[in-house]
Amino acid sequence: MLEYKAPLRDIRFIIDEVLDSGAVYETLPGYEEATPDLMAAIIEEGAKFAEGVLSPLNQSGDEEGCSWSEDGVKTPAGFADAYRQFVENGWPSLSADPEFGGQGMPNMLGIVINEMVGTANWSWLMYPGLSHGCIKTLEAHGSDEQKARYLPKLVAGEWTGTMCLTEAQCGSDLGLLRTRAEPQADGSYAITGTKIFISAGEHDMAGNIVHIVLARLPDAPEGTKGISLFVVPKFTVNEDSSLSERNAVHCASIEKKMGIKASATCVMNFDGATGYLIGEPNRGLNLMFTFMNTARIGTAIQGLAHAELSYQGALRYARERLAMRSLTGPKNPEGAADPIIVHPDVRRMLLTQKAIAEGSRAMLYYLAQLGDVVDRGDETRAKQADDLMALLTPIAKAFVTEAGFEAANHGVQIYGGHGFIREWGMEQIVRDARIAMLYEGTTGIQALDLLGRKVLGSGGKLLTAFTDHVGEFIAAHDDEAVVEFLEPLGRYKDEWLRLSLAVGEKAMSNADEAGAAAVDYLMYAGYVTLGYFWARMAVVAQAKLAAGEDDKDFYEAKLHTARFYFQRLLPRADAHRAALESGADNLMAMPEALFAL
């Protein structure tokens, strides 16, 4: 069985040494108590829960899956009990607002816990994970009365939440949605329609499920400007938060999926269900956008999680499995063959996984920290952080999930034929990882957001804010010992700016030029951004080694991995550059009818 061990040393390295979180949180009102020591203690507790309770349920959950009956959805053995422990230990409220019973810790800490929980068992994380969007929506846009009614139970984890957006005919294009909301005499709405792909839409873990539903009012304009937001609880709720009646919302079936099989993906029927409007009518999509970034970062973690888990499994195997002799002579002469970690190509795959996992961890923690600055920093700092988040979030979501899928596949490859067999657990990681490039906005949607809305839409300002930041970092570390990282980083950063200008110019005369460049542009940006985080890690590691600090091996490993990244992975950006520079004609000139020939 695949066992997860939380990489506590690396987590601490990024939080404390790379992101200097102690100094950052000290200056953010309300987060002063989030000292390095307190965070480390909480993370260690989270690691125990992830390793001891959730990791053992990962393969069994995949094997058993969820089952549906008219009475509801049954989650796999152990899932509900693990959730009970999760709630008892107060994990759901960790980074929630104290006003509603939260512990008020930084979101970054929540992200770290989610990483460990999700690496141990991504399917399981989907149940508490989906509450996040529901809570954020109510916090930001609910009336005081709605907040009082729903948030304490949601924050405590007694209830869970969902986001009901997708319908059969619309996923990326929510303008096409048809679910209707009819005003009732009592001020509520009767919600009617069918939503699909509703994660945690029904399950056996919590007393109530609070659905946030996108629907149209009778007089709503067509398209995205006519969508409103409603809260629709499974059981309606009395003023004192006690449960009232079973609402007319039911799970009609669950999907058979490629992966994350222990996560119930529900078809939800709303048959005149009682719902309550959140915020202004017809503003639903705008309201949703307010926490889009945090939701995307939450999904980006999946790429990191699967890269990490696959790396752990593959490394263990590569050290134990014997096959062939090293090309440079036996390394295990008394054994029948050498362990496969002696072979350069096995190391290439392992280092690719390691570089993706650790680099993504730095990127995502940084984004999570930015989120905390947005929430609590002064206006100037918050604005800067928000701009950086706006640019980097689509990169993180799409690039990290694509890279995580690659890493998961290397894990299978290192196992050879055994990787294809279910009992080893490696192929499950590939199946689980595949969804991450699809939900919460596909890679293509993220790429349009990055290039169209963020880079071109800001006239380049969001991009230069980041590249200036990178430039300052390079200038601040003008040291021979790290020039091997900073020189190429500077070169790719400058080229990124040049490429953006060139694409922008072409797109002015033909909008398809932006669409044709978008995904390669995003992947280019992803490799350069990951390069920036590897350079930051390398600079810290180099400084620690120069200062003669303990943990020499850890820092040496960072430098080796950084070197691998810059020499072996970063050059992939060049292929994406060539593809995006090739323009739209090679995609658009072929008439549609010719595709079938």
Added chain:
Amino acid sequence: MLEYKAPLRDIRFIIDEVLDSGAVYETLPGYEEATPDLMAAIIEEGAKFAEGVLSPLNQSGDEEGCSWSEDGVKTPAGFADAYRQFVENGWPSLSADPEFGGQGMPNMLGIVINEMVGTANWSWLMYPGLSHGCIKTLEAHGSDEQKARYLPKLVAGEWTGTMCLTEAQCGSDLGLLRTRAEPQADGSYAITGTKIFISAGEHDMAGNIVHIVLARLPDAPEGTKGISLFVVPKFTVNEDSSLSERNAVHCASIEKKMGIKASATCVMNFDGATGYLIGEPNRGLNLMFTFMNTARIGTAIQGLAHAELSYQGALRYARERLAMRSLTGPKNPEGAADPIIVHPDVRRMLLTQKAIAEGSRAMLYYLAQLGDVVDRGDETRAKQADDLMALLTPIAKAFVTEAGFEAANHGVQIYGGHGFIREWGMEQIVRDARIAMLYEGTTGIQALDLLGRKVLGSGGKLLTAFTDHVGEFIAAHDDEAVVEFLEPLGRYKDEWLRLSLAVGEKAMSNADEAGAAAVDYLMYAGYVTLGYFWARMAVVAQAKLAAGEDDKDFYEAKLHTARFYFQRLLPRADAHRAALESGADNLMAMPEALFAL
């Protein structure tokens, strides 16, 4: 349900117009009857069988899987009946030797049929497909008596065959195998040991199963030089090919796998089973190598098959699914949104699939035709063809299966969230495709074969034989109309030679340099080789258009796709070049202990 339609126009284009098979087979003794018309007629019949009988069983087979009991293995509903039809229609004997009841058609035709059958249902193809190695082994190395006893029934498809190589502790490194063969008084051997990953090792489709087994004689040297080859039938066989006794070989269990679930992957126990030596003792591995190339090409087809099937499914969806408006204005103004094929990024993914499928088809048919020249051409031609095959086979096996997996993933991506749901059939293609990079030699093993044995091992001769061939092709088509393809092809070809010299030089002082470069070298070679076949197709298409022939749209589509390939995919070779040129240090310098930090 995903329906397969055989791409007959493209198949004909490659066989007749690109590879000029009529002229080739006319000159090969015994293949004179394989005229274009006869081949086309046979292919059309094969297409009907694949489309009508096998395609409908693909998803149901995945869903049901195989089941094991002490009595044997039950294949999914419809599989055995389809096999009965296959045998009745004479398909198994199509390209087999007439001496044993075969129809004596070219191997290329067999490859075309396998492509269609395998695209419709790869799991099903595994049952007749595994017989191939068994038949080839007996044809090449069996005694006359063994041939007479086994081949007629195998060729007719009444029996099937297997290859029993892998054991739990050894896959790529067969030198570690432990199965033992004890000589018996009657000249037979008692075979004892456990083999794993035996495809079609047990099933309910045929009256007997003939296992080709690698095992060690009592006095055998250690390692690969002590392996002998045996034939071990499920039921021993009388001289007249009637069945005698149930042999002591049994299927102990079948594997639960990521994909190809309808193909039984068996653990086979040999408990003193009666076996018969094939060829000389201790020469087993050498004997196996004689048909390694055809087996690898057979597996390479899987990459082509999955790229084609995923393309067909994705194209259908991209034309029907409505989401968003084209960035350049509505293309379907009366509809609620535009079909997603108007979006550049969807076209990018579709064209990637199309370029991989059609380019791989040209590459693999070419290799199959070379195989026929090796078998039947005069000594000079046979030697030339054999050299080309030696070089190109590992490229085809590894590159086409890697590219096919990428293509299968694009198919899922085009479906968005629906791609992750089983009922659409798209995620099955990804799961089925994943095995192809693992079995019959992993990508890493193929890469070592290519760079180590073939390129460096021949002192560059095998490579220059091919690059000269490419050079002659370029020189022969010095035409402004195709210079956009031939100019970059020439450039990459020259660079390939330069890179090979550079790697060879480094490897002389450090063998790990070859291992560190191998997979990127293979991928580089793959992109250039596919470029050669796209250039060949473009040259033919251009000539047909210039000559004003019919089917203008078909040839235009070829030129568009070739352009896409050269502008968008071929530049990926540069990233592989940079990685392979970066040397072994970034993989080997890190001490093993540091991987865990």
